[in-house]
Amino acid sequence: xxxxxxxxxxxxxxxxxxxxxxxxxxxxxxxxxxxxxxxxxxxxxxxxxxxxxxxxxxxxxxxxxxxxxxxxxxxxxxxxxxxxxxxxxxxxxxxxxxxxxxxxxxxxxxxxxxxxxxxxxxxxxxxxxxxxxxxxxxxxxxxxxxxxxxxxxxxxxxxxxxxxxxxxxxxxxxxxxxxxxxxxxxxxxxxxxxxxxxxxxxxxxxxxxxxxxxxxxxxxxxxxxxxxxxxxxxxxxxxxxxxxxxxxxxxxxxxxxxxxxxxxxxxxxxxxxxxxxxxxxxxxxxxxxxxxxxxxxxxxxxxxxxxxxxxxxxxxxxxxxxxxxxxxxxxxxxxxxxxx
Amino acid sequence: xxxxxxxxxxxxxxxxxxxxxxxxxxxxxxxxxxxxxxxxxxxxxxxxxxxxxxxxxxxxxxxxxxxxxxxxxxxxxxxxxxxxxxxxxxxxxxxxxxxxxxxxxxxxxxxxxxxxxxxxxxxxxxxxxxxxxxxxxxxxxxxxxxxxxxxxxxxxxxxxxxxxxxxxxxxxxxxxxxxxxxxxxxxxxxxxxxxxxxxxxxxxxxxxxxxxxxxxxxxxxxxxxxxxxxxxxxxxxxxxxxxxxxxxxxxxxxxxxxxxxxxxxxxxxxxxxxxxxxxxxxxxxxxxxxxxxxxxxxxxxxxxxxxxxxxxxxxxxxxxxxxxxxxxxxxx
Numbered sequence: 001x002x003x004x005x006x007x008x009x010x011x012x013x014x015x016x017x018x019x020x021x022x023x024x025x026x027x028x029x030x031x032x033x034x035x036x037x038x039x040x041x042x043x044x045x046x047x048x049x050x051x052x053x054x055x056x057x058x059x060x061x062x063x064x065x066x067x068x069x070x071x072x073x074x075x076x077x078x079x080x081x082x083x084x085x086x087x088x089x090x091x092x093x094x095x096x097x098x099x100x101x102x103x104x105x106x107x108x109x110x111x112x113x114x115x116x117x118x119x120x121x122x123x124x125x126x127x128x129x130x131x132x133x134x135x136x137x138x139x140x141x142x143x144x145x146x147x148x149x150x151x152x153x154x155x156x157x158x159x160x161x162x163x164x165x166x167x168x169x170x171x172x173x174x175x176x177x178x179x180x181x182x183x184x185x186x187x188x189x190x191x192x193x194x195x196x197x198x199x200x201x202x203x204x205x206x207x208x209x210x211x212x213x214x215x216x217x218x219x220x221x222x223x224x225x226x227x228x229x230x231x232x233x234x235x236x237x238x239x240x241x242x243x244x245x246x247x248x249x250x251x252x253x254x255x256x257x258x259x260x261x262x263x264x265x266x267x268x269x270x271x272x273x274x275x276x277x278x279x280x281x282x283x284x285x286x287x288x289x290x291x292x293x294x295x296x297x298x299x300x301x302x303x304x305x306x307x308x309x310x311x312x313x314x315x316x317x318x319x320x321x322x323x324x325x326x327x328x329x330x331x332x333x334x335x336x337x338x339x340x
Numbered sequence: 341x342x343x344x345x346x347x348x349x350x351x352x353x354x355x356x357x358x359x360x361x362x363x364x365x366x367x368x369x370x371x372x373x374x375x376x377x378x379x380x381x382x383x384x385x386x387x388x389x390x391x392x393x394x395x396x397x398x399x400x401x402x403x404x405x406x407x408x409x410x411x412x413x414x415x416x417x418x419x420x421x422x423x424x425x426x427x428x429x430x431x432x433x434x435x436x437x438x439x440x441x442x443x444x445x446x447x448x449x450x451x452x453x454x455x456x457x458x459x460x461x462x463x464x465x466x467x468x469x470x471x472x473x474x475x476x477x478x479x480x481x482x483x484x485x486x487x488x489x490x491x492x493x494x495x496x497x498x499x500x501x502x503x504x505x506x507x508x509x510x511x512x513x514x515x516x517x518x519x520x521x522x523x524x525x526x527x528x529x530x531x532x533x534x535x536x537x538x539x540x541x542x543x544x545x546x547x548x549x550x551x552x553x554x555x556x557x558x559x560x561x562x563x564x565x566x567x568x569x570x571x572x573x574x575x576x577x578x579x580x581x582x583x584x585x586x587x588x589x590x591x592x593x594x595x596x597x598x599x600x601x602x603x604x605x606x607x608x609x610x611x612x613x614x615x616x617x618x619x620x621x622x623x624x625x626x627x628x629x630x631x632x633x634x635x636x637x638x639x640x641x642x643x644x645x646x647x648x649x650x651x652x653x654x655x656x657x658x659x660x661x662x663x664x665x666x667x668x669x670x671x672x
Binding site for chain 1: 382383502503504505532533534535536537538540541559560561562563565566585586589599600601603604605606607610613614615616617620621636
């Protein structure tokens with residue numbers, strides 16, 4: 001199923017990873033909302049890994065599971081950066097503390113993520129102080145200045161408070177704070193969604209630059225396919241907690257094999273006013289995660305649904321391209337008949 | 341096509357502790373019947389404030405200059421919106437001739453009153469329908485915008501509907517009074533792409549069916565390309581380019597519009613790096629002199645860019661740009 005020959009380069013590997021939240025209200029009501037459902041995924045070290053999905057698809061929860069911000073309820077995930085090998089499902093104590101230095105998160109809203117009462121210097125220095133990574137104030141200042149320069153903030157900025165900055169600058173401060181502890185793995189959750197288009201491109205270019213210069217592995221979570229297409233090396237698509245398709249970016253955009261991926265592409269409003277793609281538009285809405293459909297979770301909206309889809313859940317299997325995986329009973333058939 | 345609303349030299353400032361802040365500066369445009377006008381701009385461009393001015397909805401500290409004119413053309417004659425003072429007069433405009441839908445439908449519905457009750461309330465206010473008629477009409481409208489089980493939804497509360505359903509209900513409510521003009525302020529921004537596509541299709545159908553005008557406010561050029569007939573681009577309170585959607589999107593003339601289109605990630609050019617517009621949008625407190633875009637522009641032609649406001653230049657019979665790069669047609 002998975003390309004096992006390159007195991008050395010895999011930073012994070014998940015097998016059957018599930019995250020459930022109990023929503024039942026008592027001893028006899030043990031209903032569980034499965035936000036992430038049996039996900040298998042490998043994230044290559046040094047890559048820019050994109051995770052795409054609509055609201056309720058479980059993309060944020062999967063990112064948080066990798067950061068140990070929500071408990072993994074089933075299955076597991078391993079982290080291996082060459083220095084340490086960790087089992088994310090059971091990680092705790094000193095190992096978990098160590099992992100916090102290695103894995104960091106960049107938030108969506110740079111207006112909410114920065115304390116208004118701290119100077120930019122203190123905001124960026126806080127992780128170093130909390131984790132005890134530096135021995136003296138001089139050393140802290142040195143590291144803060146270093147990372148600030150990499151994030152294109154100048155010394156004068158460090159003395160000011162966040163309110164003095166625009167959205168793009170604030171996001172650069174958030175990035176500097178996430179990177180100051182020298183993490184190997186960074187989850188960027190909708191990190192450009194709150195920015196204006198003219199600023200967004202700047203932050204995306206900065207993230208790419210940092211990935212190259214510092215060798216960081218990024219997991220980039222977004223609902224915006226065109227942003228993901230431009231920044232990521234590999235893209236995984238989620239729907240209702242399941243991974244429906246995963247492939248190198250070019251491969252996925254040129255030859256999507258899952259009907260949902262295809263529908264997502266055609267739903268992006270085109271810049272060409274005469275381009276009318278309404279023929280492929282999806283009907284209906286994403287079902288509630290508390291009341292999930294049986295079989296393939298996409299069957300309620302899929303234009304190619306057959307009886308088998310309603311009862312039997314498809315498995316993620318290798319598709320035609322290298323590193324291309326898809327979870328659909330009919331992908332081969334649809335590909336051969338050029339239905340997609 | 342006849343004019344629905346004409347905006348002339350609209351200048352709007354807010355009185356604040358830091359002094360007068362210019363939010364909209366000398367903006368003129370018009371919307372005709374059966375036409376969708378896309379109003380594009382980033383945060384702080386003044387697009388929402390402009391739209392609110394059309395219904396006289398801005399806060400009490402808003403100051404309009406005497407030259408500002410907003411004329412609403414109705415069957416009963418012209419209404420000067422900015423001259424309206426009494427609530428009873430404003431009723432003709434607000435919710436009567438003009439309806440508005442907002443970005444966040446959860447925030448626009450009262451949470452503790454059923455959707456149906458809210459729909460009936462406005463119909464009773466703006467028409468002479470009886471309660472039973474209003475109920476019947478509301479349910480028909482919910483059905484028209486594609487809400488399943490409209491009878492059941494009618495008695496539900498906003499929190500019981502999904503985001504897409506809520507926005508549909510909002511559209512149904514806004515259109516039930518048969519407004520002449522609909523102002524849609526980022527109506528699809530909070531929705532998922534597959535749902536956004538459905539709502540855009542619905543709105544396009546409704547313009548034709550109701551023969552009204554729409555002002556579609558958005559930051560998303562893709563959404564504008566798919567919905568609008570005309571586009572106006574705003575930056576820092578100024579209208580810097582306007583014209584038919586095909587001309588503006590395919591052949592943008594203002595350096596800002598060009599930059600905006602270049603900064604947009606495009607699916608058919610994955611190898612091309614993204615080109616951001618350098619710098620940040622200046623604070624409205626520090627509006628640059630001359631052309632408002634001069635602090636970020638890469639095509640400065642001379643000292644006039646940073647000192648004197650550029651005039652509106654006609655680059656085609658229907659396409660206008662406020663930039664010194666261009667000269668009026670027929671002039672050297």
